[in-house]
Amino acid sequence: MRTTTGTRVRSRTGPRARARPRAAIPNAAPVLRPMSATTGMEVAGVDLRQPLPEETTRAIRRALCEWGVVTFRDQAIAPAQHLAFARRFGEVPPSEFLVTAPGFPQIGEIRKEPDQTRNVGGNWHSDHSFDPVPPLGAVLYARELPARGGDTLFANMAAAYDSLSDGLRETLSSLRAVHAKRNAFHADDRPERRPSAAQRARFDEEYAGRECVHPVITTHPETGRRVLFVNPTYTVRFEGWTGRESAPLLQYLHAHATRPENTCRFQWREGSIAFWDNRTALHYALNDYHGARRLMHRAVVAG
Ligand SMILES: [Fe+2]
Numbered sequence: 001m002r003t004t005t006g007t008r009v010r011s012r013t014g015p016r017a018r019a020r021p022r023a024a025i026p027n028a029a030p031v032l033r034p035m036s037a038t039t040g041m042e043v044a045g046v047d048l049r050q051p052l053p054e055e056t057t058r059a060i061r062r063a064l065c066e067w068g069v070v071t072f073r074d075q076a077i078a079p080a081q082h083l084a085f086a087r088r089f090g091e092v093p094p095s096e097f098l099v100t101a102p103g104f105p106q107i108g109e110i111r112k113e114p115d116q117t118r119n120v121g122g123n124w125h126s127d128h129s130f131d132p133v134p135p136l137g138a139v140l141y142a143r144e145l146p147a148r149g150g151d152t153l154f155a156n157m158a159a160a161y162d163s164l165s166d167g168l169r170e171t172l173s174s175l176r177a178v179h180a181k182r183n184a185f186h187a188d189d190r191p192e193r194r195p196s197a198a199q200r201a202r203f204d205e206e207y208a209g210r211e212c213v214h215p216v217i218t219t220h221p222e223t224g225r226r227v228l229f230v231n232p233t234y235t236v237r238f239e240g241w242t243g244r245e246s247a248p249l250l251q252y253l254h255a256h257a258t259r260p261e262n263t264c265r266f267q268w269r270e271g272s273i274a275f276w277d278n279r280t281a282l283h284y285a286l287n288d289y290h291g292a293r294r295l296m297h298r299a300v301v302a303g
Pocket residue numbers: 121125126127283
């Protein structure tokens with residue numbers, strides 16, 4: 001079987017998978033398995049403590065761009081190895097909003113403690129879409145997990161674009177949308193995410209200038225695919241439209257983009273990694289594990 005990018009894919013079981021000889025060069029023979037029909041590719045046969053051959057790095061990058069997210073299992077890596085892997089794909093800047101791992105300002109901690117109810121990333125979004133150049137992606141590594149829950153959902157926004165009608169694509173092609181950091185504190189009124197009036201006033205002041213305008217349809221710089229680029233966390237309205245005018249069409253697009261057909265779900269185990277392409281995929285961190293700790297390490301690859 002081959003994917004649309006021409007990458008070799010093997011089924012999870014079967015004689016070929018069992019008969020695979022041990023690669024003479026470490027990490028030279030990754031095995032790629034789609035996580036759904038549109039979104040996500042699991043990469044097996046790779047140990048990220050070992051050097052990655054150039055060809056393997058390219059295969060991972062192709063799968064990342066085409067499928068929106070690549071995942072790895074059972075990786076026992078230290079922060080330095082995490083950082084080295086992320087740097088194969090671009091610059092890794094210091095983490096902006098998060099507490100960082102000791103000695104590694106580029107490795108941010110995504111942490112939820114048993115007494116906290118709000119999590120990080122608990123609604124559909126692409127990271128930093130309120131910045132002029134959002135990140136290429138992020139490499140998230142599971143260090144400590146709840147006994148159940150805490151999965152992450154991904155949506156492939158190129159697949160979302162592909163499944164729009166010609167008429168709506170044409171309409172969207174001339175539109176641009178405003179993305180604002182502070183919208184994250186207005187867009188979601190679920191009780192566990194609703195900030196107090198004082199918190200909201202502080203966020204509004206702190207992030208007043210943190211917004212920008214992006215085309216609603218972008219072109220992926222590596223695959224050339226068209227991508228629907230809006231998300232319910234940061235997208236405020238269409239440029240030149242009021243918020244009230246924008247809301248019905250934005251709500252339709254958010255619902256369309258996150259239809260099950262455009263998504264996959266990643267169930268973490270300790271040592272798992274998800275590396276998403278922030279230009280292709282939205283993600284959603286489920287917040288269904290109150291009373292337990294979840295600790296992830298994140299390295300962001302600059303756009
Ligand atoms: Fe995120």
